[in-house]
Amino acid sequence: MSQYRDTAAGTIGSEAVGSTVKIAGWVARRRDHGGVAFIDVRDASGIVQVVADPDVIDEVASLRMEYCVAVSGEVRPRPDGTTNPDLPTGMVEIGAEEIQILSPADALPFMLDDRVEVDERVRLEYRYLDLRRASMAANIAARSKATAAIRRTLDDLGFLEIETPTLVASTPEGARDMLVPSRLREGHFYALPQSPQLFKQLLMVSGVERYFQIARCYRDEDLRSDRQLEFTQLDLEGSFWGQDEVLDTIEQTLVAATEAVRGIRLTEPFPRLTWQEVMDRYGSDKPDLRFGMEIADLADLFESSEFGVFTSALESGGAIRGINTGVRDFPRSKADELTELAKANGAKGLVWMVVNDDRSLRSPVAKFLSDAEIRGVIDRLEAQPGDVLLLVADRWKTAVTVLGALRNVLGRPADHEDLAFLWVTDFPMFEEEEDGSITFSHHPFTTPQDVEMMATQPEHALARAYDAVLNGVELGSGSVRIHDPELQRKVFDILGIDSETAERMFGWFLRALRFGPPPHAGFAFGIDRLVMILQNEDSIREVIPFPKTQSGVDPLTGSPTLVDDRQLAELGITLRPETRTKLEES
RNA sequence: GGGGGCGUGGUGAAGCCUGGAGUUCACGCCGGCCUGUCAAGCCGGAGGUCGCGGGUUCAAAUCCCGUCGUCCCCGCCA
CATH class of the missing domain: 3.30.1360.30 (GAD-like domain)
Structure with missing residues (x-):
């Protein structure tokens, strides 16, 4: 297997009795009885008990928790009455012949079991240790299984996985953009994408027909237990599609991901309720249907x-x-x-x-x-x-x-043991702001159900837009897109965006719609949120290996950081006086 | 921008309301004993500017004000 080991620790069972194995991993626990010592060695596959005689193996005395070790020895059955039914490898143990310390570890900042809830800030500061805990390792694995299942499903359906740029143009609509200054064009800025929305629509114009991407997205808004500055979406779009094809395809990815993580087969199709109906019956556009x-x-x-x-x-x-x-x-x-x-x-x-x-x-x-x-x-x-x-x-x-x-x-149930997926369809096209002005409820590239209605009674107009909801959490949303530049102009008109402004903001996109765009529709849902619920966690941070705190800080690396004045100079950037003052005060 | 919770040896908690010597418990750490444990056990030990600053008081972990950090929520998140 490798120079360090030939067997995965968690896979050793009775059938291996009598064979000599070499394992490598970390000291999860050490129980030293003087004349005999028990060492639980953990690797990614699980835990196995090593038994060692300190008089024979000098290293035993110096072993501490989370030392990285390699152990070779004979697999033998445990004596009667000493088996451990709680451990998959609990029928056997390894009689150590040699223990090699691959690398020692400092005293731990916190215990790596799930007995006490450690302050999250400390966990994040030592995230690499936090991730060694069984529950976090399981979350990482679940996430990988979910994305693999999604990729498999979409690949089987003939979708192409395509990357789109992450240095894009800033648009004033939607969430606050995360900005990146340009050195080559001083004073200009890229934005990190809030979603690949317009690029995937361009791909439809390009004739791709079936696109998906597991895409990192960025929104510079305040954080919550289900929101991070950067998050991951399954982004998907199909040409010659309407709502039914989108819902059916997304449903297949959700079914596959749930089966991969939970081992259960969901009943299809998911319930479909209109926005009006869920508002009337549940008072929310993301109702929890578990009760x-x-x-x-x-x-x-x-x-x-x-x-x-x-x-x-x-x-x-x-x-x-x-x-x-x-x-x-x-x-x-x-x-x-x-x-x-x-x-x-x-x-x-x-x-x-x-x-x-x-x-x-x-x-x-x-x-x-x-x-x-x-x-x-x-x-x-x-x-x-x-x-x-x-x-x-x-x-x-x-x-x-x-x-x-x-x-x-x-x-609301306290955990996510039960799963209640549903579709919410027929969202209103627009919603009213506090100041009485009107704004789109999905995004401005969404097709209205009735163009006449949209023009005469926009407040009552419905959109071909739909959300996926799980256990009262909005997983994601999608819509049938506008592929007619004339209709697009009308929508902008109702939003009070004149053609000059539209041209300046989205001219490059509107031009693409003049070159035979196919009718198309799509969707995007949050992978983090899906895995969070499938793993029965209440915070998205539990399924993100290196998340940020509520104030947008990564306690491990210290980001965001100040940068050299020289770096700012190259970008043509000077900090505002009030910002400088604030920094000097702190 | 706003509301709320929390901050006490490395970790988790109690102590705070009702001020009186850094007190307690569990885990970890260091040393010792121990041949069947699996949260091993037993004995001993070290370790804290009670987040920080200010105020009230003879006296502050405890009361008050401010501030920082963190978590939850509202706003925000097409």
């Missing part, structure tokens, strides 16, 4: 109510919606906490009700409601004694999103 607690429309029950909060909401065109959160303790403090949460999500207030044994209600608003209204709510929400009901009367969007947020807080 019910669906939102009910209660407006018709209160049309002639005496309760002003409800009637005024309805009179102003709003909605009254509610959820049944089931039987739970509901002290005043909980009610206050949920009300705060509702307000933080934009609601004016939250109506809570607890169903009494006699099917009356314990609620601050009970006295304003008629018996018929109370019966109506209980029936509509299929409430039983003890159930806690939550109602919001507000603008439709506010009512459902608030209840959606409450639903997640109250019902």
